[in-house]
Amino acid sequence: MSTFTFTELSPISFLERAATVYANRYAIIDGDFTVTYSEMYARALRMAGALENIGLRRGGRVCVLAPNTHMLLEAHYGVPLAGGVVVALDTRLPAAELGYIIRHCGASVVLVDFRYRALLGHALGAMLSPAVMDSEDLESLLEWSPQTRVEVVDERSPLSISYTSGTTGNPKGAIYQHRGAYLQSLAMAFRAKLDTSSRYLWTLPIFHANGWCFPWAVTAAGGLHHCLDKVNPTEIWMALRKNGISHMCTEPRVLAMLADAPDAVSLSSPVRIFVGGAPPWSLVSRVSELGFDVQHLYGLTETFGPVAICEIPEEWSTLPREEWEKRLVRQGIPKHRRESDSGR
Template sequence: MSAGLSFEPLTPVAYLDRAASAHGDRIAVIDGARRWTYAELRDRCRRLAGVLAARAQGRPVAVLAPNTHVLLEANFGVPWAGVPLVAVNTRLSAAEISYILAHSEASVLIHDPAFDGLVSKLDTKPETTIRAGEEYEALLAAAEPFAVTPDDERSLLSINYTSGTTGRPKGVMYHHRGAYLQALAMVGHTGLSPSSVHLWTLPMFHCNGWCFPWAVTAAAATHVCLPKVEPAEVWRLIREEGVTHLNGAPTVLSMLAYAPEAAPVDVPVRVATGGAPPSPAILRRMGELGFDVTHLYGLTETFGPAMICDWRPEWNGLDADAQARLKARQGVGNMIACQARVIGPDGGDVPADGASVGEISLRGNNVMLGYLKDEEATRAAAPDGWFRTGDLGVVHPDGYVELRDRSKDVIISGGENIASVEVEQALADHPAVLEAAVVARPDERWGEVPAAYVTLREGAKAGERELIEFVRERLAHFKAPRSVEFGPLPKTSTGKIRKYVLRERASGERA
């Protein structure tokens, strides 16, 4: 009997074949005034593969674009051309992008016209550049459809670069098998179906959009492209396009929850959030508006969300505050992942007592192949076959993991460990606080003390002493911030707070 009868290498681009076959006449993509069906999307992606196959010469294709149909199409067309995709962070500098293009050895760069100026400043450019718009459309129109699929499902699908906050960004290598399975997990956990409408509030360049370009397509749901997250536009699209799903960092939730346009939705919207623990306060607010928030946890190295706060029906009877505290947990491994471990200093698993702290460690089908051209970093990240995340957490008696802090974000004050997340969530409970970040500030007596950086809600007022006392009423006094600075917080392109910038600021203030 032929092995081909019962085995087909897994690849996420196969989801578009299925969607075009079963739902070809239904709307696949909404991008402004433009609409494409699934049959049209498949044709465009295969023509893109035809454009790229000869030009790529077996090397990666980079795309510098916001959340438009171009980047969505690249998630299918580039792999169909038989080469890896490099989706470039649109907020990087010319020097950073030049490094990524050189390190990945990209042969083609597709870029949005919005980045013409940035592309002109690049020190390193691939042999071929394609400008989205007229040039891109003309090439697609003239191309012959093309598609190859991998013989090895663990072959290289895409290269996603880390933020590089502590050095040069590392190229995280994704495989076809991991993306296929991760997309399937996202369909299952978020309840995507052909009637779903997914709004792209999460950057597609971030972990390939948590594998949702493939997940939404697997469900034959509708993609609604959004080049820039503006609360008023998000609320308009939610109402006019019937959005049922969206993803984003907690800061995106804050933007939506307290926007002038915010009002309870007619149809519940399922939201997946990650990047930082959402505060119970923002979870309560989103619940009041009709948003069903699920907390996810993962990293670039794990294809995005490797863990999920899997909601238990018996929690439905709890009060809103108790539910919000449970929703803030990172949870358990997703349905295609291995169960996470929390490893203590002795190398063993910490007890499931909700108090013993260890490092969250992961392995499984949704873990990277390794770092491109960096075997030393790959070995260091997974010294014993378990990927060390650098995040510290505890395991509750029910088996759910809760993040306590990044290992580098723990504040050690007078020999006592202070989890910055705990202090941030206490601050976020204050009615005037929109979001907060807490970092270590050098102190001659205690070594380190907490320093808070706070953004207030529009029109709200609160002073430094008021917020410090507010935290002291809820936590041990030594955990309360010694200082509070007000203003916008520095963030990455995916909405994560740049704590290293705040640490440098706090150290500079002390000096």
């Protein structure tokens, strides 16, 4: 009997496959910027080369200070392709906290959206160590940098660090390894029923738990990443009406803004929307009426995002509307449920 052979699990493999299987499909639309999957992979390999050229080594940390732009999405591949660990920074944090995170993770490089250079300057203060590259300089480098690809030799090695914030103490970093991110990405693609016709709207900040692993999940399915210049109800409704969006993830606050927006109209085809937090059922009711197919999730930064999902059995569709909506906001089920509960 010969021994088994194994491949290390890594979500980077999704882009490698997409570059072959979905080569000429659009991967990212971000305003005027568009790339196909073969272009996205080539750019990620050159981003890896550019990062290596400015000193990134295996295991080195690369902070990214940017809203949901193509640079931040691409860094989820380009950084690990250089053997690095991607750290997406919350653009809403004060400079002092950003500085704390950059120091705490021991960043070798900081990639910064050109609109956030001033904030980064305040965050870095007198710090000397990390090399800084803004999105405009990076774009020039991507034209001629060599392609680099550092093998993932251990699926249990770090892929990213996601910092929590909004607590009373200093931000805490949760390390995501390649294996866990691969499995969570597949779980999200499976549960969201993503496929090549999916158009995923980036409203959930990618710096929150690496966007619940959707930077990798959408790619695994060969779907389209649709970025927004500004994440506000007007922009979201514009994309929903004009760009054939099929999926998005969000939180109750954004859901409420969408429902209240003057632009709100009934959707021409249903949009599957994953909602974290604790949406009140009255809100679920309102957005369901607009044509959103709401599914409730619960998770943590420490769990790669969603860890519980409200699975909606077909029988619920026969329930009175109010009862149905109340069930939609359930969060998981108890581990030792009663046998007699025929709720699902």
